[in-house]
Amino acid sequence: MTADPRFSLNQWTTRHWPLPDLVSGCVSAGVRGVGLWREPVAEYGLERTAKLVRDSGLKVTSLCRGGFFQQEGALAENRRAIEEAAALEAPALVLVSGGLPDGSRDIDGARSRVADALAELAPYAGEHGVQLAIEPLHPMFASDRCVVSTLGQALDLAAPHPAGQVGVVVDTYHLWWDPAAYDGIARAGREGRIAAFQVADWTTPLPEGVLVGRGMLGDGCVELRRFREAVEAAGYTGPIEVEIFNEELWAMPGRDALALTLSRFAEHVL
């Protein structure tokens, strides 16, 4: 099958697939976009990755990820991430805000720190032609990964900044439960802030640690097509990244995982 032109493979969906194989596998399958991660990009080499991807004709749809603002040196690290996104010609740098500092109970303080960090970084992102994409993560990650838990909250954090500098990520896995999700998508569209749209399904039981329990498209209870239609109705016409953290998928050869993902995408998202 030829991939839908909006389909983008987030690298973490096939995380053990070496970059050159991933790139050639995507090209063979007719995929036009990939979402990359900083660690494997650094391992392969930033300039080398940029050339590999550019020469293949693929577009980098986003770079994961900046954020983790509770960590020491976070601003410098995020500036480097912005530079890397620019080098890869990725339009958006996904930001996962980070959780609470060790031993802290001050969630309001942690959220303020995100706002402060955005104020520092937004102009730098703008100078590099990169949009910061605030990703609200499911509330089960609020303490250890991301104090930004809803789309409304992400939009409030983005509001002080030009939309070209700061947008939001709409990820079905993180938002599907929220009674305000569709209102949030409509608002994000009105404000021109949908920087990325990512899809994964929700399945239970969740595994220990809950990080790698995301479901293959169609295996869970998320109204994936309704989300796609909602972002489209909000004016978003950009790539649809499939980002699934799932041990079973990671155990498959990259080419097979991509084929399964493409087939499920056609069946459940389009």
Place this chain on the structure above:
Amino acid sequence: MTADPRFSLNQWTTRHWPLPDLVSGCVSAGVRGVGLWREPVAEYGLERTAKLVRDSGLKVTSLCRGGFFQQEGALAENRRAIEEAAALEAPALVLVSGGLPDGSRDIDGARSRVADALAELAPYAGEHGVQLAIEPLHPMFASDRCVVSTLGQALDLAAPHPAGQVGVVVDTYHLWWDPAAYDGIARAGREGRIAAFQVADWTTPLPEGVLVGRGMLGDGCVELRRFREAVEAAGYTGPIEVEIFNEELWAMPGRDALALTLSRFAEHVL
């Protein structure tokens, strides 16, 4: 130590403690309230439990639980739960709405069904002097346990009904991450709908299945005292139930688990 007069032990915190031992243990410790569960009450016998508790001088602060409206026969089952709450002189029946029916992706439909069930049950609860207490559960339970995920949503569901018939549960474990939690508490107070206040702490990593990962008071990142002050500022002066699902706590003798809970309550909630 003598327990604070507002302290109430939810039975599931010491779930393996036989009822007569739990009752005498609470009395010895100066505890004045217990939150009971339908299954152990049925096992011991409803009338026998009512007499045991009444004779001890303890008050039943709530009965857990009704709800699970996606199941067949749910309305009849909930009417029985209301009758049981009345027999135990429990002022509130905690409702956990239930998740999505097997194979369903229709979360809006499931939420509508909760509203319909409340309309059926609220007058019956009123006739029995029992307040239905809608409990929003953490969004990580939205698919399999409870499609009511935020306090705001619970209050919207309660709104069509008299406050004496339908209220909400404020549980720190489920709500701590919500940027709108404190606004929700203020609103719940204004609307006279705080039917129960329950405390547990949030710790990570979450265990497989995530149900039994609640933290002992003080072990996690929840601002427990801030929550207590918020419900008080909202006008709530009722019992404070400690409800912790935690394997380590369950492995302790009931008396020791209660002593630890009381000491942590004094340190972190009062």
